Amino acid sequence: MTVFYEDFDQLRALLTGPWKETMRETAVIWNVQTLEETDALGKLVESILETGTVISLLGTLGAGKTRFVQAVAAAAGVPEDEVTSPTFVLIQEYKTGNRPIYHFDAYRLKDDDEFLELGPEEYFDGGGLTFIEWADRIERCLPRDYVQITIRLTETDGREFEFRRIRTR
Numbered sequence: 223m224t225v226f227y228e229d230f231d232q233l234r235a236l237l238t239g240p241w242k243e244t245m246r247e248t249a250v251i252w253n254v255q256t257l258e259e260t261d262a263l264g265k266l267v268e269s270i271l272e273t274g275t276v277i278s279l280l281g282t283l284g285a286g287k288t289r290f291v292q293a294v295a296a297a298a299g300v301p302e303d304e305v306t307s308p309t310f311v312l313i314q315e316y317k318t319g320n321r322p323i324y325h326f327d328a329y330r331l332k333d334d335d336e337f338l339e340l341g342p343e344e345y346f347d348g349g350g351l352t353f354i355e356w357a358d359r360i361e362r363c364l365p366r367d368y369v370q371i372t373i374r375l376t377e378t379d380g381r382e383f384e385f386r387r388i389r390t391r
């Protein structure tokens with residue numbers, strides 16, 4: 223596994239463009255210590271991600287999945303208080319001046335069918351960005367090619383973001 227730290231060009235190469243086999247063995251790690259740094263990372267990621275990207279957000283309760291979507295959405299002009307965990311509503315849509323942001327939370331879903339009933343393909347192909355908290359719970363419903371972000375709490379109460387590009391099947 224090749225790991226890059228806080229390398230913008232590597233992050234952009236990993237998150238965009240056609241799939242390359244080397245992506246399977248590549249991770250980019252970004253460490254943040256403050257919410258301001260999280261917002262800066264959100265802005266960076268918003269500027270990199272191509273329309274149509276599906277992003278799986280992994281990490282324990284309170285890791286910062288929702289907070290990260292807030293940071294990305296804020297960069298696109300969405301007021302922070304509009305972005306909350308869609309734990310009960312399951313899907314939220316944020317309109318931006320540009321492309322919409324779709325925000326799922328799979329935490330409370332019983333099974334894949336319950337997710338499929340929400341019509342995820344329409345969102346995946348909906349000309350925006352799709353973020354899915356707890357996407358490992360509905361892994362088989364994800365598109366063939368997606369971005370995976372794992373967020374971990376660090377010893378100093380900061381956060382480590384691990385970016386991977388996943389291709390299945």
Ligand SMILES: Nc1ncnc2c1ncn2[C@@H]1O[C@H](COP(=O)(O)OP(=O)(O)OP(=O)(O)O)[C@@H](O)[C@H]1O
Nearest residue numbers: 256257260282283284285286287288289290307381
């Ligand atoms: N990068 C960060 N630095 C410091 N605190 C953070 C960071 N990200 C999130 N937090 C704080 O951690 C708390 C939980 O964050 P958040 O709600 O985003 O977690 P979550 O991963 O979405 O949890 P859940 O699985 O319950 O939906 C919030 O109070 C938030 O302010």
Ligand SMILES: [Mg+2]
Nearest residue numbers: 287288307355
């Ligand atoms: Mg959340």
